Amino acid sequence: MHERFAQLAGEHISYDRTLAPLDGFSEILAKLAGEGLKGANVTVPFKEDAFHWVHELSHRAHQAGAVNTLIKTADGHWLGDNTDGVGLVADLCRLGFDPRDKTLLVLGAGGATRGILGPILDRGPKSITVANRTPAKALSLADVFGIEAAEFEQLHGRRFDIVINATSASLSGQLPALPSDVIASTGLAYDLAYGPRGTTFTRWAASQGCPKTADGLGMLVAQGAESYYLWRGVRPDWQKVLGEMEAQR
């Protein structure tokens, strides 16, 4: 994806994957930094390690408590940022569901939820409600971000413009315990997870009559484009790249 961004921008970059051992994140990064690394993306389960590894944090990384983008600054320091939330907001806007003035329900209270709440709130939604299998975690996030927490069964009869599944349930073919009347009446059901034919959640939402569903491939590409911008100062045409990736799945 990043090499395609570079190609479209007429630039040359080298972007590779490295698998770090669970207890070896800092050692790997120190080695890569010594070899001239200029920037990196960090993914599960190292986003919190990266948060502690960097010298400086952006506001959104601080809010998220996690770093997915490392940027080497001109003075040789490492800046940590988090582009997941802006990636999601960009994709929601692409789908015609700008969160501004909308009612949103976010399912899940893990790292991804923490990363997306700040950028969604920055957009000025009417309300955000968060619900999680372990209610205490939703309550704690609701406290931090000044939003509402609810338990799944309390959601019967509620209607939201957008429901975002930020649980990892789809990865194991499971569904969060959301009452079906909620998903049937929502405008957009969005799953952060993605797959070749959507996800367990998006397929379920469609089967319940939800008029529009989307998986997280668009978010993935948009967050990558934001990272590219942070490294190179160029905004890639991420929707073109998303279209190419959609055509291949």
Ligand code: NDP
């Ligand atoms: P975490 O492990 O931090 O959190 C997982 C969350 O899912 C918890 O709230 C957990 O609830 C909940 N959960 C897990 N299984 C179930 C289940 N069977 N039923 C109900 N709730 C469940 O994961 P992340 O927050 O990092 O990631 C969440 C999802 O977001 C993943 O699918 C990941 O792939 C996706 N993601 C996509 C991105 C993209 O660019 N498209 C970017 C980042 C993440 P509990 O607290 O009760 O355990």
